Amino acid sequence: MAEVRWLNSLEDALSRAKQEKKPVLLDFFNPG
Amino acid sequence: MGAVTYPDQKVAEFINTNLVPVQMLFDAKPYADDFNIQWTPVVIILDQDGKEHYRTVGFFPPEEFIPSLLLGMLKVKFDHKQYREAVDRTDRLIRDYPKSRVVPEAIYWHGVANFEDTHDPQHLKAAYRRLKEEYPSSEWTQRAEPYNLLP
Numbered sequence: 001m002a003e004v005r006w007l008n009s010l011e012d013a014l015s016r017a018k019q020e021k022k023p024v025l026l027d028f029f030n031p032g
Numbered sequence: 033m034g035a036v037t038y039p040d041q042k043v044a045e046f047i048n049t050n051l052v053p054v055q056m057l058f059d060a061k062p063y064a065d066d067f068n069i070q071w072t073p074v075v076i077i078l079d080q081d082g083k084e085h086y087r088t089v090g091f092f093p094p095e096e097f098i099p100s101l102l103l104g105m106l107k108v109k110f111d112h113k114q115y116r117e118a119v120d121r122t123d124r125l126i127r128d129y130p131k132s133r134v135v136p137e138a139i140y141w142h143g144v145a146n147f148e149d150t151h152d153p154q155h156l157k158a159a160y161r162r163l164k165e166e167y168p169s170s171e172w173t174q175r176a177e178p179y180n181l182l183p
Contacts, residue, residue, distance in 0.1 A: 002044035
């Protein structure tokens with residue numbers, strides 16, 4: 001079963017987005 | 033989203049293939065303030081410089097989430113004036129998810145991006161006519177209504 005490979009740092013996500021030429025999906029959630 | 037939509041295999045594969053996913057708590061500092069998060073779930077599509085181009089609030093089932101993400105991805109292309117790529121993404125969305133609730137908005141952007149790419153106003157009229165015929169009660173049909181007055 002596939003799982004979303006989440007990052008937890010926006011800075012890391014933007015760096016990877018530049019490398020891979022992809023947009024960023026930013027998800028805000030409430031675990032409660 | 034975390035219980036139903038993100039565990040869906042097609043959703044996970046789509047996200048891992050096409051986007052860089054990052055997840056934060058609703059009160060993560062300073063980001064919750066930077067992005068004005070007042071309610072969750074919130075999904076935002078950013079470009080590679082961190083600029084916001086598309087946002088949804090509330091739950092999306094798996095079958096509606098991928099089309100919504102495609103809409104966000106085409107908005108990034110459109111806002112960057114990459115009109116041909118935006119048209120290609122709307123084509124993909126409309127072809128692969130014809131029953132999605134975001135199709136009327138995709139038809140709207142398809143017409144607008146085609147117009148920007150070619151400067152031919154017939155693309156705007158065609159978008160309105162298709163919306164009028166297939167989605168007469170959609171808000172996107174109303175938004176496109178002035179295009180019917182074009183010569």
